[in-house]
Amino acid sequence: MGEDLEIASHRSLRLGDFVLELDEPELRRDGAPVEIHATPLRLLVALAERAGRVISKQDLSDTVWPGVTVSDASIATALRELRFVLGDDGREQRIIETLRNRGYRLRQPRSSDRKAPARENRIDTLAERGSADEPTGNIALLMGLGASLLEAGQRDESRRAYREAAGVARQAGDDGAFVRATLAFAGDLLNTETVVKSAEVATLLEEAITREGSAFPAERARLRARLAINLVWTRHDEAVALAHEAGVLAREIGDPDLLSEVLYDVYWASWSPDNVAERLALAQEMIDAANRADNASALGFGHLFEAAARLETGDRSRAEGSMMQGYDQLVESGANGIRVGKASWRACIALLDGRFGEAERFAKAALEWSEPLVSGSAGLIYAMQIAWLRIDQGRGLELAPFVREFAGELPLLRAGVALVHCEVGDLKTARMNFIALMDGFEMLPRDSFWLGTLTVLAEVAVKLADPANAARLHEALLPFEAHCALLGIRSACRGSVALYLGLLARTAERPDAVVPHLETAMRVNTRLRALPLLARTQLELAHALADRKDAGDGQRARSLLAECSELYRGLGLDVHNAEIAELSTRL
Numbered sequence: 001m002g003e004d005l006e007i008a009s010h011r012s013l014r015l016g017d018f019v020l021e022l023d024e025p026e027l028r029r030d031g032a033p034v035e036i037h038a039t040p041l042r043l044l045v046a047l048a049e050r051a052g053r054v055i056s057k058q059d060l061s062d063t064v065w066p067g068v069t070v071s072d073a074s075i076a077t078a079l080r081e082l083r084f085v086l087g088d089d090g091r092e093q094r095i096i097e098t099l100r101n102r103g104y105r106l107r108q109p110r111s112s113d114r115k116a117p118a119r120e121n122r123i124d125t126l127a128e129r130g131s132a133d134e135p136t137g138n139i140a141l142l143m144g145l146g147a148s149l150l151e152a153g154q155r156d157e158s159r160r161a162y163r164e165a166a167g168v169a170r171q172a173g174d175d176g177a178f179v180r181a182t183l184a185f186a187g188d189l190l191n192t193e194t195v196v197k198s199a200e201v202a203t204l205l206e207e208a209i210t211r212e213g214s215a216f217p218a219e220r221a222r223l224r225a226r227l228a229i230n231l232v233w234t235r236h237d238e239a240v241a242l243a244h245e246a247g248v249l250a251r252e253i254g255d256p257d258l259l260s261e262v263l264y265d266v267y268w269a270s271w272s273p274d275n276v277a278e279r280l281a282l283a284q285e286m287i288d289a290a291n292r293a294d295n296a297s298a299l300g301f302g303h304l305f306e307a308a309a310r311l312e313t314g315d316r317s318r319a320e321g322s323m324m325q326g327y328d329q330l331v332e333s334g335a336n337g338i339r340v341g342k343a344s345w346r347a348c349i350a351l352l353d354g355r356f357g358e359a360e361r362f363a364k365a366a367l368e369w370s371e372p373l374v375s376g377s378a379g380l381i382y383a384m385q386i387a388w389l390r391i392d393q394g395r396g397l398e399l400a401p402f403v404r405e406f407a408g409e410l411p412l413l414r415a416g417v418a419l420v421h422c423e424v425g426d427l428k429t430a431r432m433n434f435i436a437l438m439d440g441f442e443m444l445p446r447d448s449f450w451l452g453t454l455t456v457l458a459e460v461a462v463k464l465a466d467p468a469n470a471a472r473l474h475e476a477l478l479p480f481e482a483h484c485a486l487l488g489i490r491s492a493c494r495g496s497v498a499l500y501l502g503l504l505a506r507t508a509e510r511p512d513a514v515v516p517h518l519e520t521a522m523r524v525n526t527r528l529r530a531l532p533l534l535a536r537t538q539l540e541l542a543h544a545l546a547d548r549k550d551a552g553d554g555q556r557a558r559s560l561l562a563e564c565s566e567l568y569r570g571l572g573l574d575v576h577n578a579e580i581a582e583l584s585t586r587l
Helices: 038-049 057-064 072-086 118-129 135-151 155-172 175-186 199-210 217-231 236-253 256-270 273-293 296-312 316-333 338-353 356-373 378-393 396-406 411-423 427-438 450-463 467-480 497-507 511-528 531-548 553-570 577-586
Strands: 005-009 012-015 018-021 026-029 096-099 103-106 484-487 492-496
Touching: 018 038, 026 038, 038 057, 038 072, 038 103, 057 072, 057 103, 072 096, 135 155, 135 175, 155 175, 175 199, 175 217, 199 217, 217 236, 217 256, 236 256, 256 273, 256 296, 273 296, 296 316, 296 484, 316 338, 338 356, 338 378, 338 492, 338 531, 356 378, 378 396, 378 411, 378 492, 396 411, 411 427, 411 450, 427 450, 427 467, 450 467, 450 484, 450 492, 450 497, 467 497, 484 497, 492 497, 492 511, 492 531, 497 511, 497 531, 511 531, 531 553, 531 577, 553 577
Parallel strands: none
Antiparallel strands: 005 012, 012 018, 018 026, 096 103, 484 492
């Protein structure tokens, strides 16, 4: 670690434990390819080509995104993902440096004869001695050093000590010590200061499970829980199975502290639109276990999970109570980043209310406060909240700079790209992105993002007037008509799924289904007190009644137009005035 960067050959670069092949870009560790998305890899290559020199944001943008105008936040998002893969830290900036108002720099490669800091020498010396006569003692020393470094706030060095302890244990054939070192290296699931999710962590955890013969039952449960949380976005089905095993083991052991920790992972890994009731029960089980263990951090997360499930059912009042109770507990626990999460949640609720100015202020505050924490999700949450804010305000044309914010392989991000292209009038690009995502969309994992992703796709299908894909989406969403769509635990709630079903039914030329869906959406969005979405539902239902022309439909449509006109006026929105006037004249 004394040499973070080292030239490995003419066209490759060593970065700590990694080697970057430059001619045909590939990142490798221990000879094996490392999973990394294309954009962060291009970013790494651009930095590596000029290692040791400062690269301005504009130069980096021109190299990584040629011909595309991107915002600073796009670069920051790719940089966070790159640091995540490398196990780098935005505070220590061991490999990639951020130079304020100047740009970025990959640290200058240093020769192998340069003297390393004393602490690193100590770790290296202990690791080398671990293969000699007293490996057990050296493992204990490395573990103790890791704990001391963590307490001192030296997280990167702490993790290195734990990694070396695992290596010494592997050489010594001490499987129990290997398991304990690996668990320490993976971090505490409930402590955002220590938990790390990466391919390296997942690999070590998988190896630890093969060596767990002498491990305690609690260690076996934690191994599965921590591996599940590392695999949930890449190998979803395996993550669900591992989380289930961890939950079974933790319940058998009966330790409430262990159970509350493991259930955190079980909830995340099992999050699906199909099991809201099951997740409510899991959240309550976590709350009960945390109360018995007097674990304020686990108790706080339990209430946050309960709030998310309640909001999915449209029970906003209980969701708000649970969410604030959760944040109060997390404040009591001393957890970091609480004001960031709380500000994002307040932006989410302000969006529902149509308090647009407050929503924007809270969203910006969460992004600013997150910078010291190097939060990988903060930029995305901000982008989603501002995107929906502008759409609700009828200011979609202002979203052009946000296209790059949604870069990534996650289906929700790809759907967001298509929707933003629709909003800015680039229907050709929107259709290209939409069709690519709809090709086999039935295979999308039914995870925490599934329902939100499909509602975004529904918006795109309607804007593109695509009846065939609208029909496919209608069939997929139909079982969830009573649900509300969430985009993350605190990012945005897009109201009743029935609203999108009504829009899809009209686009798919299923007129008989339109009014019933929108009537359901009226009830759900009224209960949710989602004022912009309620006004939109009233306007769409007025259109549907005008099209249907049954007895009494005209009078009801006029009444709905008056209500939505008043609601929009109260929200300070006049963007729909022309549409309301036109429909009123038609009636």
